[in-house]
Amino acid sequence: QVQLVESGGGVVQPGRSLRLSCAASGFTFTSYGMHWVRHVPGKGLEWVALISHDGNSEWYADSVKGRFTISKDSPQNTLYLQMNSLRIEDTAVYYCAKKPTSVDAMFPADWGQGTLVTVSS
Amino acid sequence: DIVMTQSPDSLAVSLGGRATINCKSSQSVLHSSNYKNYLAWYQHKPGQPPKVLIYWASTRGSGVPDRFSGSGSGTDFTLTISRLQAEDVAVYYCHQYFTTPYTFGQGTNLEIK
Numbered sequence: 001q002v003q004l005v006e007s008g009g010g011v012v013q014p015g016r017s018l019r020l021s022c023a024a025s026g027f028t029f030t031s032y033g034m035h036w037v038r039h040v041p042g043k044g045l046e047w048v049a050l051i052s053h054d055g056n057s058e059w060y061a062d063s064v065k066g067r068f069t070i071s072k073d074s075p076q077n078t079l080y081l082q083m084n085s086l087r088i089e090d091t092a093v094y095y096c097a098k099k100p101t102s103v104d105a106m107f108p109a110d111w112g113q114g115t116l117v118t119v120s121s
Numbered sequence: 122d123i124v125m126t127q128s129p130d131s132l133a134v135s136l137g138g139r140a141t142i143n144c145k146s147s148q149s150v151l152h153s154s155n156y157k158n159y160l161a162w163y164q165h166k167p168g169q170p171p172k173v174l175i176y177w178a179s180t181r182g183s184g185v186p187d188r189f190s191g192s193g194s195g196t197d198f199t200l201t202i203s204r205l206q207a208e209d210v211a212v213y214y215c216h217q218y219f220t221t222p223y224t225f226g227q228g229t230n231l232e233i234k
Contacts, residue, residue, distance in 0.1 A: 035223075037171075039165070039171075044212075044214065044225060044226075044227050044228040045163070045165065045171060045214050045216075045225040045228070046225065047216075047222060047223040047224060047225060050221065050223070059221035059222065060222065061222045062122065062222060095170055095171075097170075100173075100176070103176065105159070105176060105177070105218060106218050106223075107159075107161045107173065107176055107216060107218040107223075108171075108173070108216075109173055109176075109182075111170035111171060111172075112170065113170060114170060
């Protein structure tokens with residue numbers, strides 16, 4: 001079955017960098033687009049980024065464009081989110097998610113359990 | 122960017138009752154090539170990842186009870202939860218995947234009255 005396990009969260013100062021990882025298993029990693037979505041404590045869900053199945057195309061939310069980079073390491077079945085110039089408002093639980101298995105659409109369907117990023121001085 | 126606006130922000134319904142949540146998009150999410158609405162609904166409980174309930178505006182996700190139903194087209198959508206159960210307490214979000222940047226509504230907090 002599909003399994004997505006995020007790691008790399010923690011406490012970081014404003015302006016610093018952090019890289020999140022998402023280890024994927026139970027499906028053919030190279031066949032699926034992958035998302036990062038975040039949940040700000042006490043607030044709502046925010047879509048962050050999407051990468052195509054082959055890793056050749058990327059899309060970002062306006063709030064992170066130019067600071068965050070999504071990437072895939074297909075041999076390692078791992079999704080990454082490189083977060084630079086972090087801001088206090090980036091504090092959130094970050095989820096990785098894959099597109100649905102048998103639906104020709106790109107919405108986040110299968111989700112990991114999330115990893116908490118806290119940006120604080 | 123497409124802005125998704127949900128109403129109400131919070132809702133209290135009696136056990137066994139019906140909950141109705143509305144979602145309005147700032148532009149149509151109906152694709153002219155396949156006449157599908159690129160609209161999904163999610164349920165989010167504390168400490169858990171979100172779960173997709175509905176996609177294509179009205180198609181139930183795998184294993185989702187038929188008490189959950191979605192309707193609407195273009196810019197106006199509704200999630201209806203019938204025969205409300207205690208386990209339905211959660212925050213519900215609409216989500217458009219019509220065009221990037223994808224966006225979510227602000228969420229509707231559903232409680233038991």
